[in-house]
Amino acid sequence: MTVVIAAGGTGGHLYPAVALAREFLKRDPSTKILFVGTRRGIESKVLAHEGFELKFITAKPVMGKGLFAVIQGLLSVPVGLWQSLGILRQRRADVVIGVGGYTSPAMLAAAALRGTARVIVEPNAYPGMANKAVAPFAQRIFLAFESAAASFDRQKVRVVGTPVRQEFLVRAGQGEGPPVGASQHLLVFGGSQGAKAINSAMLDGAASLVERLPGLTITHQTGEADYQRVRDTYGRSGVQAEVVPFLYDMPKVLRKADLVVARAGAMTIAELTACGKPAILIPLPTAIYDHQMKNARAMEAAGGAMVLPQADLSGSTLSELVSAILLNRQRLQAMSAKSHEMRRIDAGEVIVRECYALMGVTHDRDRSVGAAGV
Numbered sequence: 001m002t003v004v005i006a007a008g009g010t011g012g013h014l015y016p017a018v019a020l021a022r023e024f025l026k027r028d029p030s031t032k033i034l035f036v037g038t039r040r041g042i043e044s045k046v047l048a049h050e051g052f053e054l055k056f057i058t059a060k061p062v063m064g065k066g067l068f069a070v071i072q073g074l075l076s077v078p079v080g081l082w083q084s085l086g087i088l089r090q091r092r093a094d095v096v097i098g099v100g101g102y103t104s105p106a107m108l109a110a111a112a113l114r115g116t117a118r119v120i121v122e123p124n125a126y127p128g129m130a131n132k133a134v135a136p137f138a139q140r141i142f143l144a145f146e147s148a149a150a151s152f153d154r155q156k157v158r159v160v161g162t163p164v165r166q167e168f169l170v171r172a173g174q175g176e177g178p179p180v181g182a183s184q185h186l187l188v189f190g191g192s193q194g195a196k197a198i199n200s201a202m203l204d205g206a207a208s209l210v211e212r213l214p215g216l217t218i219t220h221q222t223g224e225a226d227y228q229r230v231r232d233t234y235g236r237s238g239v240q241a242e243v244v245p246f247l248y249d250m251p252k253v254l255r256k257a258d259l260v261v262a263r264a265g266a267m268t269i270a271e272l273t274a275c276g277k278p279a280i281l282i283p284l285p286t287a288i289y290d291h292q293m294k295n296a297r298a299m300e301a302a303g304g305a306m307v308l309p310q311a312d313l314s315g316s317t318l319s320e321l322v323s324a325i326l327l328n329r330q331r332l333q334a335m336s337a338k339s340h341e342m343r344r345i346d347a348g349e350v351i352v353r354e355c356y357a358l359m360g361v362t363h364d365r366d367r368s369v370g371a372a373g374v
Helices: 011-027 043-050 067-091 104-114 129-137 146-151 196-212 227-237 250-256 266-275 288-302 315-326 329-342 347-358
Strands: 002-006 032-037 053-056 095-098 117-122 140-143 157-159 185-189 217-221 241-244 259-262 279-281 305-307
Touching (some): 002 067, 002 104, 011 043, 032 043, 067 104, 095 104, 095 347, 104 117, 104 129, 117 129, 117 347, 140 146, 140 347, 185 250, 196 227, 196 259, 196 315, 279 288
Parallel strands (some): 002 032, 002 095, 032 053, 095 117, 117 140, 185 259, 217 241, 259 279, 279 305
């Protein structure tokens, strides 16, 4: 069986796709997985590390761009569609999965033209334009949030959560964190490419933060562009911090954290809740449709996070909020429990099972699938 996954651009699109790929391989190690992306995103770096094959097609962004960029994006569509048809024909794909981003429209349209089984995965509380555009071509639409269902044909929709890699579930929620009295650990990251606003606020507030919490240790993912500045500033301040441009082993690092400061992409929310981690969420204010704020408010309403809008972000506000949570162990534990209650750990399994059913496969290596309830 051959599975083609159109995903990339950001970690929020790519990592749910990686989780699905691993779920297919878990069921049948002989499954062939091909990712389709563009040269603009992080997929080359991440998928090489994860060990998956990647092919490129021509696809360019449209939303939030100027007129010339929009025209370029629209002109790239027929080229990308032709390339997608060639990939599906050459690889004899059995199912195509679109996880948003530039490549999904062309691949889903090509799959529809060839009569290949096709599904959409939408991890955000408010769906992106790419997934809404190709929804008519999809046979199933898998959502992380019920709030996104209004944008799609309800008969196609399944609300299943966001697929997360199995590594996040190892010992999740089993008291893996430091014992009472041990030094506490803060994880800071601004998405796959970092976030300069979060980086700057952390640097401005780091000295006062470690005064309040002398034993605090920090892991800080900066993004490639801001790595040198952040590393040098921490070094001059004497704050104990592990500074990295990119975190490949997020499951290991996340399980170690007592508290997380992060953006509010759908994948971040899914991974936080999979590990039962409390968080301070700083939504990206320029996200189209403000979907990160919607994601963040959903986790805050459940009790697992505090939302700090970027307009209110400063070194002092961030250090005060981090300190207030970490110094109140009862509050920290309550937030952790609420985060853990939000988690959905079977999304990948459900999606893969329905993909088998769409392909007309009634069994796989491990279990019966059938089409019941489809």
